[in-house]
Amino acid sequence: MHDERVRRTVAGTNLGNNRDSTRQHNLSTVLGLVHSMAGVSRAQLTRATGLNRSTIGALVGELVHLGLVVESDLDQAQQHGRPSIMIEPSPGALALSVNPDIDVVSVALVALGGHIVNPVRFHTVRAPSVAEVVNIVKAIYTGMRTSLPARHRIMGVGLAIPGLVDPVDGTVIEAPHLGWRDQRLAALLSEALKLPVTAANDAVAGARAQATFGAGRDVRDLVYLYGGASGIGGGVISGGRLIRGATGFAGQLGHTHVRSGGTACTCGSYGCLEAEVTREELIAAVGLPAGERENLEEAVLEKLQDESASQELRDIIDRQVALLAIGLKSVVNLLNPSLIVLGGFLRILVRAAPDALGEALRTPGTRGPRESVAIELAPLGEDSILVGAAELAFEPLIRDPAGFLRPQDDDADARVPSA
Ligand SMILES: [Zn+2]
Structure with missing residues (x-):
């Protein structure tokens, strides 16, 4: 099954050397495995960690007691040997994900294991202000809470921002398309929701989701590029x-230079990837009304079916693919990833011209890093940003499960699920 992946996750980890830190480390390792695999058998945990059956039993028991995992039916897929109990993430262990953009504020609860519970997309007629985002999220969250399972706990909020985020305090340093500068959204949201809030760039969040759950789950060198309404962001796993x-800002791949004397970019430069390859140009080419932009991918592919009507659109796609290839060549030469994952509207370029990007990247006679790199579409689609935002909120929990939950044990409002 997933043993190779399990082994790799554990490889290189260092079992702690005093009793408390060993226990914390082992709890963290087991919870991390259950989370990233969205369920794992006791036998797999034993093999992956090298810990004996009774130690694994005790660790799982503690995680069950903390309300973080549940033990379920026997692993039916296991054909050989003794059947093993499956350990799965508790559906009541949740994070709230928030992703504001220029025309929509996306909010979702995400369960441990990366499962999106109930996404809400709140459309706005113009780019929302920080105060409006706080009000929108608070209203949606209040509504969501009434339909939550009786035994649940919100571990925190993950905020994915289309812009630069201070990695220390979560301040939005600049989100040019939203018109935000030096905005304390994370602090304001934390105050409004009474929950800890962790913020990061949206594409960095997406890269984390891909590395944990998506196309990159077995890959150690991955570049994730996300194209949204607010431009193109990147995240690099090396x-x-x-x-x-x-200073925490690596991966600004949208500002890779792709055209001399090109279009002015929000960063003050000219000919950046995100200034040349835009979602707006595709929207204009298919004439999509404001409320239907989520259907852009299907609208583009449909229009391309019509040979006579599609030449202008085809020219735009050819041009965008060529410019994206220039950007990716720099990225690949610089970072030597084995996999590039494209999300958001960048998926459209691959689907509309399936071989063009790979061919442009690997010009004849190519050797070195560009020879072997694979390109995949983000299988989670637009959801990878929300799943990645939840990863920000789950991170301190997974690092120290018992320690994270301990201070709030007396909080009657935050009900901890139990088996
Ligand atoms: Zn730029």
Whole structure:
């Protein structure tokens, strides 16, 4: 089954050397495996961690007691040997994901294991202000809480921002398409919802989702590029780790230079990838009304079926693919990923011209990093941003499950699920 993946997750981890830190480390490892695999058998946990059956039993028991995992039916898929109990993430262990953009505020509850429970997309007629986002999220969250299972706990809020985010305090340094600068959205949201809030760039969140659950789950060197209403963002996983850079802003791949004397970009430069390859141009080419932009991918592919009506659209796609290829060549030469995952509207370019990007990337005679890189579409579609935002909120929980939950044990309002 997933044993190779399980082994790789554990490989290189260092079992702690005093009793408390060993226990914390082992709890974290087991919860991390159950989370990223969205369910794993006791036998797999034993094999993956090298811990004996009784230790695994005790660790799982503690996670059950904490309300973070549930033990369920026997692993039916296991054909050989003794059947093993499956350990699955508790459906009541939740994070709230928030992703504001220029024409929609997306909010969802995401369960441990990366499962989106009830996404809400709140459309706005113009880019929302920070105060409006707080009000919208608070109203949606209040509505959601009435339909939650009796035993649940919201671990925190993950905020995915189409812009630069201060990695220390979550301040939005700049989100040019939203018109935001130095905005304390994370702090305001935390105050309004009475929950801890962690913020990051949207594409960085998406990269985390891809690395944990998506196309990149068995890949240690991955570049994720996300194209949204607010431009193109990137996240880079290298050697299994998210690259952050000196001040936390690494991966601004949307500002890779792709055309000399090109279009002015919000960053003050000219000819950046996100200024040249835009969702707006595709929307205009298919004439999609404001309320139907979620259907852009299907609208583009449908219009391309019509040979006579599609030449202008085909030219736009050819041009965008060629410019995206220029950007990706730089990225691949610089980072040598084994996989590039394209999400958001960038999926359209691959689906509309299935071989063009790969061919442009691998010009004849190509050797080195560009020879072997694979390109995949984000299988989670637009959801990877929300799943990745939840990862931000789950991170401190998974790092120290018992420690994270301990301070709030007395809080009668935050009901902890139990088996
Ligand atoms: Zn730029």
